[in-house]
Amino acid sequence: MNTTLSQQDTISLIFSLGVLLIVARLVGEFFRKFKMPLVVGELVAGICLGPSLLGHYFPNISTLVLNQHSNSMIAFNGITAISVIMLLFVAGMEVDLSVIRQQGKTALKTSFLGLIIPLAIGFLVAYYYYPLFGEYFTSSSKLILFSLFFGTALAVSALPIIARTLMDLGLFRSKVGMIIIIAAMFDDIVGWLLFSVILGMLKISSHSHGFLFTLGLTILYSVAMLTVGRIIINKSLPWAQKNFSWPGGFLSLSLGLAFLGAAFTEFIGIHAIFGAFIVGIAFGDSVHLTEKTREIVNQFVTNIFAPLFFVSIGFKVDFFANFDLQITLLVLVLAIATKLIGAGFGAFWGGLTKQESIAVGFGMNARGAMGIILAILALQADLINEKLFVAIVIMAVITSIMAGPALQLLVKRQIDKEQDDLDKEQDDMFV
Amino acid sequence: MSGEKKELVFKKIGIAIAFSPRLEALIAEAAKMQVGLKSEMVFIHVGNKSEEDVKTLNKYLEKYNLLNNSKLIWQEGETVETILNICNEEQLDLLVAGALEKESLIKYIMGSVARKLSRKIKCSMLMLTEPKIESSPINYIVVEGSNNPKTENTIAVAIEIAKAFKVKNVDVIQETDLNKAVLIRSDEFKENEVAKHKENLIEEEDKRLNYILSCNDCGDLKINIDRIEGKPGYIISKYAREHHADLLILNSPDRKMNLIDRVFPTDIEFALADLPCNLLLVNIKED
Known part of the structure; x- marks a missing residue:
């Protein structure tokens, strides 16, 4: 077996990495000018360079950018696989266990219904009307897994995009903002656990471990990592800080442990992303993790590996050839309706006004990068077809873009008015 | 901000006592409190009433001039539940108990008496890590200034105590979890945007605290x-330890801890796991 890349393959790989990183950044920045998330630009960059556009009209140039038939592609796929593991590690670091533990009734009801309603409706629609998505199943177990995946894809939320939108609108510290953030964090944990189990169940037939054994080990790993592992990490960080160069030492330790966790969950039959996600939660929860350290890990992963991952998605599928209006509209309507009903009703049940509840629904509606990651992993696992993949990606992009304007329209004015009244009251005090 | 402050003074204070080597020191602290806050004192002991214990207690109460102007409740039963019941029945405003700075991991998880009380109690609670017999002035108080509806009253209590005990310095601490607030996927922000968001958050916090402090008569403090x-919780505790605070004052938890x-x-x-100094959890009773 040839284990080395030829000089041509090496040049091809390095050239691809350079071009993709720069183009992803340029297009990402262009989209950001229009208040859209970077990830949208990175995705569009991939679509432009891949088989959808450049590959269709100028295949030679597209092949020059990323030659999908050379040995370098194996290395490139390895890099994107590592990228998604690191992305999930960072996503885990963003989860704040103490905030979730302290969530009030409103956030609890919002997260509960915001998760259950999309999951249940998504599952039922996919189970009974799967031909609408262009899917055909010969085994009922695969249909159940597909339905579970579809429900999960509707249930996840994109915490980073939600946080960014709330910050831009000055709503992060508002009651509505905090409820959205806490509920999204909770739904993220459950969503990733569920998705990892689905992927694990897909592998069961080709795996030596049984389902219950895998599930048992997953629970054991999660509990051990979030209790003993978390305590050990928290206690070890000051020691490492003192004895290692910092924050470089943290980068090596945390990512090293994330890869070990990922390898373990992959070994027991659950996808590697889950192991990294849990390690991320354990690290992110440490009281010794400083803002600077957190920022360095964040910048390292989200500015190098995330763009490579998202731009590579555009090379996997011809987005135009696989665009199906009916499937896309169906996915979009289901995603928006179920999240609005679930999270919105949960917030209303928790005591928010009608207007605030609708705003919570729109805030939680953003699927962003998480929705896209979910879709690509499902496509790679052969759980969904390319048409549904394209529909889910479009849904993730549209729901992310619409969160800002919807929140602006629904609550910003009301909160601004409340803030003005408070400022006036405080100014009067000082006068 | 409501602006409506509830009753601030601890009119009725309960002291949970045990016949340990720290008994005299705890009674001495109670005497200082009675002088400073002019409160009605209730001594609570859960356990058998032996003649020897009564004699010892009376001796100390007399020594600190508390024998004739305080109440003594002596009951048998499960320690924590009994004390909590007495707190309710006697309508105490504050319960004082001695507590070790740090418990062993198992004891911390299972819960010592003082820590169990602090998690369940409905009135305010003061945990004294090192009760002293001799006069020991409170020079420096650290108080929580978090964005919580309870903070206004907690700061007001800190100022009352500072005035009563002639405290020199009070630090109101804002624990800003800026990590989460600003840096969530900071690649989404340009450098100046991060700074702008931070400034906005800080300005908002400052405005809120200045408003609270303007509502309280701080005098020369x-x-x-x-x-x-x-x-939050960990960082203020660390601050109190590093700055050698005499008293850390925090809002009571918003919900039952388990x-x-x-x-x-x-x-x-975080504070209960490793008490940095004496800890007061403020829980103002609803009218």
Whole structure:
């Protein structure tokens, strides 16, 4: 077996990495000018360079950018696989266990219904009307897994995009903002656990471990990592800080442990992303993790590996050839309706006004990068077809873009008015 | 901000006592409190009433001039539940108990008496880590200034105590979890945007605290507002330890704490796990 890349393959790989990183950044920045998330630009960059556009009209140039038939592609796929593991590690670091533990009734009801309603409706629609998505199943177990995946894809939320939108609108510290953030964090944990189990169940037939054994080990790993592992990490960080160069030492330790966790969950039959996600939660929860350290890990992963991952998605599928209006509209309507009903009703049940509840629904509606990651992993696992993949990606992009304007329209004015009244009251005090 | 403050003074104070080597020191502290706050004192002991114990207690109460102007409740039963019942029946405003700075991991998870009380009690609670017989002035108080509806009253209590005990310095600490607030996927922000968001958050916090402090008659008391970044609860506790505070004053927890809070610590659990100094949890009773 040839284990080395030829000089041509090496040049091809390095050239691809350079071009993709720069183009992803340029297009990402262009989209950001229009208040859209970077990830949208990175995705569009991939679509432009891949088989959808450049590959269709100028295949030679597209092949020059990323030659999908050379040995370098194996290395490139390895890099994107590592990228998604690191992305999930960072996503885990963003989860704040103490905030979730302290969530009030409103956030609890919002997260509960915001998760259950999309999951249940998504599952039922996919189970009974799967031909609408262009899917055909010969085994009922695969249909159940597909339905579970579809429900999960509707249930996840994109915490980073939600946080960014709330910050831009000055709503992060508002009651509505905090409820959205806490509920999204909770739904993220459950969503990733569920998705990892689905992927694990897909592998069961080709795996030596049984389902219950895998599930048992997953629970054991999660509990051990979030209790003993978390305590050990928290206690070890000051020691490492003192004895290692910092924050470089943290980068090596945390990512090293994330890869070990990922390898373990992959070994027991659950996808590697889950192991990294849990390690991320354990690290992110440490009281010794400083803002600077957190920022360095964040910048390292989200500015190098995330763009490579998202731009590579555009090379996997011809987005135009696989665009199906009916499937896309169906996915979009289901995603928006179920999240609005679930999270919105949960917030209303928790005591928010009608207007605030609708705003919570729109805030939680953003699927962003998480929705896209979910879709690509499902496509790679052969759980969904390319048409549904394209529909889910479009849904993730549209729901992310619409969160800002919807929140602006629904609550910003009301909160601004409340803030003005408070400022006036405080100014009067000082006068 | 409501602006409506409830009753601030601790009119009726309960002292949970045990016949340990720290008994005399605890009674001495109670005497100082009675003088400073002019409160009605109730001594609570849960356990058998032996002649020898009665004699010992009376001796100390007499020594500190508390024998004839305080109440003594002596009951048998499960310690924590009995004390909590007495607190309710006697309508205490504050319960004082001695507490070790740090418990062993198992004892911390299972809960010692003082820590169990602090998690369940409905009135305010003061945990004294090192009660002293001799006069020991309180020079420096650290108080929580978090964005919580309870903070206004907690700061008001800190100022009352500072005035009563002639405290020199009070630090109001804003624990700003800017990590989460600003840096979530900071690649989404340009450098100046991050700074702008931080400034906005800080300005908002400053405005709120200045408003609270303007509502309280602070007199000549030196009050300093400080901002520290980190995990709420842990970081203020660390600050109090590093700055050698005599008293740390925190809001009481917003909900009942349980075993899971010790495994996944939140807010006051960080302080309870390793008390940095004497700790007062303020829980103003609803009228």
